[in-house]
Amino acid sequence: MKQFIYIVLISSVIFTSCGDDKEEDIIDIQLQEALINVGQNLDFYKLPSSTDYNKIPQDPNNPITAAKVELGQLLFHESVFSTEGKFPFTKNEYSCASCHHAGAGFQSGLAQGVGEGGEGFGLMGEGRIRNTLCEATLCDVQPIRSPTVLNSAYQPLMLWNGQFGATSLNEGTDAYWTPDTPKETNNLGFEGLEIQAIAGLTVHRVGITPEAVDQHNYKDLFDDAFGEMNTSERYSAVTAGLAIAAYERTILSNESPFQNYLNGNSVALTDNQKEGATLFFSKAECYSCHTGPSLNKMEFHALGMNEFDPSQVIHYNPDDPAQFGRFTFTGEEADKYQFKTPQLYNLKNLKFFGHGASLSSIKEVIEYKNNGVAENSNVSESALSSDFKPLGLTETEIDKITDFIENGLYDANLDRYVPSALPSGNCLPNNDEVSQVDLGCE
Numbered sequence: 001m002k003q004f005i006y007i008v009l010i011s012s013v014i015f016t017s018c019g020d021d022k023e024e025d026i027i028d029i030q031l032q033e034a035l036i037n038v039g040q041n042l043d044f045y046k047l048p049s050s051t052d053y054n055k056i057p058q059d060p061n062n063p064i065t066a067a068k069v070e071l072g073q074l075l076f077h078e079s080v081f082s083t084e085g086k087f088p089f090t091k092n093e094y095s096c097a098s099c100h101h102a103g104a105g106f107q108s109g110l111a112q113g114v115g116e117g118g119e120g121f122g123l124m125g126e127g128r129i130r131n132t133l134c135e136a137t138l139c140d141v142q143p144i145r146s147p148t149v150l151n152s153a154y155q156p157l158m159l160w161n162g163q164f165g166a167t168s169l170n171e172g173t174d175a176y177w178t179p180d181t182p183k184e185t186n187n188l189g190f191e192g193l194e195i196q197a198i199a200g201l202t203v204h205r206v207g208i209t210p211e212a213v214d215q216h217n218y219k220d221l222f223d224d225a226f227g228e229m230n231t232s233e234r235y236s237a238v239t240a241g242l243a244i245a246a247y248e249r250t251i252l253s254n255e256s257p258f259q260n261y262l263n264g265n266s267v268a269l270t271d272n273q274k275e276g277a278t279l280f281f282s283k284a285e286c287y288s289c290h291t292g293p294s295l296n297k298m299e300f301h302a303l304g305m306n307e308f309d310p311s312q313v314i315h316y317n318p319d320d321p322a323q324f325g326r327f328t329f330t331g332e333e334a335d336k337y338q339f340k341t342p343q344l345y346n347l348k349n350l351k352f353f354g355h356g357a358s359l360s361s362i363k364e365v366i367e368y369k370n371n372g373v374a375e376n377s378n379v380s381e382s383a384l385s386s387d388f389k390p391l392g393l394t395e396t397e398i399d400k401i402t403d404f405i406e407n408g409l410y411d412a413n414l415d416r417y418v419p420s421a422l423p424s425g426n427c428l429p430n431n432d433e434v435s436q437v438d439l440g441c442e
Contacts, residue, residue: 028266031274034281039291046262047151047254047293050417056249057153059191064246067224072247073419075240076100079431080216080424084205085116086138090131090432094118096200096244097429099146101125102414105346106150106251111357112313113146114139115204120434124349127438128430129314136315140204143322144308144355149193150414151294151343153249158192160322160339160355161300163329164199165192168298176329183329188238193248198241210235217423253345253411258404269408276404279397284366286401288387289341295409300326300338301385304374306358313357323356337379346414348406363402370398 035042048055053064062068075081076096083091099113100106101124108114109125117139119131130139144160152158156168163176166186177186185199201208213219213235225243226234233239253259258277260268269277280286289297307323308316321328326335339355353359358375359368368375372390393401422428427441436442 027271027274031278034278038281038287042262045293047252047259050250050252058249059194061190062194062242062245064249068243068246069250071221071225072243074422076244076247077419077428078422078424079426081206081208081212083207087134089133090116093430093432095429100149101429102418104350105148107148108146111352113142116140119432121430121438139314141314143320145352145357149248150251150253150346152193154292154294156191156298158196161326161329162340164195167191193245194242197244198238201237201241208237208240251417255413256345256409256411258408272400273404273408276400277408279401280404284391284393284401290344294343296343297341299341301341301387302337302379302383303388304376304379304384305354305356306376307356337383344405345409346411348410362405366398366401
């Protein structure tokens, strides 16, 4: 089999560089062999164009259209609908992008995302703090790291515990869709992105009503996106959530060096990054959990990482059930401390990793997994994933894998998914006075 792979790779003409340097040729051959050994072919790892809707995974009950994507992009960044908060002074100040913005790879630049009750932005969301007028326990802060929506089209279930989504591993889990909780939204039958977006509008205190849609210049956009629906149902949190989910499915890191390499540019990755990628897909066994176009799997694992450090966040309840991972959804003891495998693109420059933000760099995460020793004493050895074990990587190998993940998987142009302006005229992604100054739109 390996001999066949070498023949195919040596004779391949997919690369733009003729590769006169024999050492560079060998590095490419080794990387491609590793990719094919653990995948089907090089196409297995490719992300589609963001406008090639037929190739983007989507919910058959919510087909992607250009009109939905346009509406969803605006709603995702729009603060004018943030009217259902607990404080009168926070109206029209926050949006989905307050905790999931392009500068941080569509996750939060903080350990803990802050929606209502936050103010400020900084350069990549790291400057967002609690408004002192907002009581900490009533602010909209997350009990766990805000997962990214980048490449989330490849995740049929959403949140660290996978509670959002009526398909995939959640088929037949109707008993867990607790009435009068966000999980009840699964009864709508959509996949995770759609359910999360619909439920999230209520959870994060956003109000979508026919009157607000009309008042803030969104009516025509809803008509274009959902013209086939009865007007009595067209302007609602459900349609808004479906549009946001359609938009989120198109947020793909398809301009990263690794994607460019897969598409034929042999010099898109440095030799060091190629060697790191080869280790990723071979000795380091990262591929066992991180594979496919978004380098993730629809699996849950216990890796023994710590919860939030109370000194790092605005408010943290140590008894919050979010710390128990998949168990929070299923109630199955075997699922305790198991969290969803995340995607790996655009993690560069972030300072918080793991569901509890307990690690501060990609290198620390790799070192943690290389050591294979849990930091959370509450997670017993028997509960740990069988994939969490010492890897035997050297310091040099760790550095090479770090370079691949930080730089080879970094799409520097995610701003292409951000609108230039909003129909409301509000500042984006936050509209509070401090953010307006930070973002230069006061």
